Amino acid sequence: MNAADYRSFADAWEDRATIRTRPRRRLEDDARLIYPLSRQPLVLGATFLRECPHQRDFALVQSLYKFIHDVVIFETEIVNRTASSIARGRFPLAYPFACRYDAMTVVVDEDYHALVAMDFMQQTIDLTGIEPIALPAEIELSRAIPAALAHVPEPLRPAAELICVAIAENTLTNDVAAFARDDSVKESVKGLMADHLLDEGRHSTFWTRLVRIYWQGASASDRAALAGMLPVFIERYLTNDIQKAFDLALIEHLHPDPAVRRALAEEAQSLAFPINAQHPLLGNILRFFKGSSMLDSPCVSDALAAYLA
Numbered sequence: 001m002n003a004a005d006y007r008s009f010a011d012a013w014e015d016r017a018t019i020r021t022r023p024r025r026r027l028e029d030d031a032r033l034i035y036p037l038s039r040q041p042l043v044l045g046a047t048f049l050r051e052c053p054h055q056r057d058f059a060l061v062q063s064l065y066k067f068i069h070d071v072v073i074f075e076t077e078i079v080n081r082t083a084s085s086i087a088r089g090r091f092p093l094a095y096p097f098a099c100r101y102d103a104m105t106v107v108v109d110e111d112y113h114a115l116v117a118m119d120f121m122q123q124t125i126d127l128t129g130i131e132p133i134a135l136p137a138e139i140e141l142s143r144a145i146p147a148a149l150a151h152v153p154e155p156l157r158p159a160a161e162l163i164c165v166a167i168a169e170n171t172l173t174n175d176v177a178a179f180a181r182d183d184s185v186k187e188s189v190k191g192l193m194a195d196h197l198l199d200e201g202r203h204s205t206f207w208t209r210l211v212r213i214y215w216q217g218a219s220a221s222d223r224a225a226l227a228g229m230l231p232v233f234i235e236r237y238l239t240n241d242i243q244k245a246f247d248l249a250l251i252e253h254l255h256p257d258p259a260v261r262r263a264l265a266e267e268a269q270s271l272a273f274p275i276n277a278q279h280p281l282l283g284n285i286l287r288f289f290k291g292s293s294m295l296d297s298p299c300v301s302d303a304l305a306a307y308l309a
Helices: 010-016 046-051 053-087 097-128 140-149 154-180 187-217 220-237 241-251 258-269 282-291 298-303
Strands: none
Touching: 010 097, 010 187, 046 053, 046 258, 053 097, 053 140, 053 154, 053 187, 053 241, 097 187, 140 154, 140 220, 154 187, 154 220, 154 282, 187 282, 220 298, 241 258
């Protein structure tokens, strides 16, 4: 695909974008979970089940708050930074008007997702009376993207930024899909995620197409330089350091006994997925590399050899 072949999804956006078609989601006061147990394994640990099972809902509510907070950071500070630059014709990589128009719909969608997330957080506070504990000031991408950009020459940093955002948007789509399918959680939470997913499916295609356009016109030397930063990005993106720090802070609110808190912390520290070919999000990332044509380049397959095993 080259820029001349790009076709806008403007009509699909007008017909199906959640900001055009979805009502406000209202949180139910029912017995269903507000956040999936599988997404906060701390509450499934032996120490938690033995010492503080009565704190399960508190832990799940706090985990929802972090998820919402992460969404707001991701969409307003990271995705929209790049999308807005493309839409306004200020991104160093030139794209035709159809791409720029679609980029502006991404900006609108992502700001709307952030607004809906903030509304849902306030509804949760009002219903449960549980205020959020201190939430992280950044997400993994806040660290991973600058680290990746530092590994390429200055002229290639816009392309590196584009690739990193595209990877993240493709990963998020599959992550939200799993959330939306979980029948243990409240219908409003599932609906919130399904709405988000409807837009993110379009976004993931958009970013993949933009990377494909760039990659097919990039020189061999530029491709090689960009391939070299991919392991750096993946390693920092898939780390759970920020989540572990949040879980440790959450544990401080769960039990008054320091010995119990230490036991909870030890269990929490053992919950990370290794960053290798078995990581649950890696399949989504590799599908992006295939769809964007990046994986067709030997320099990329060589750089990702450890994850392709």
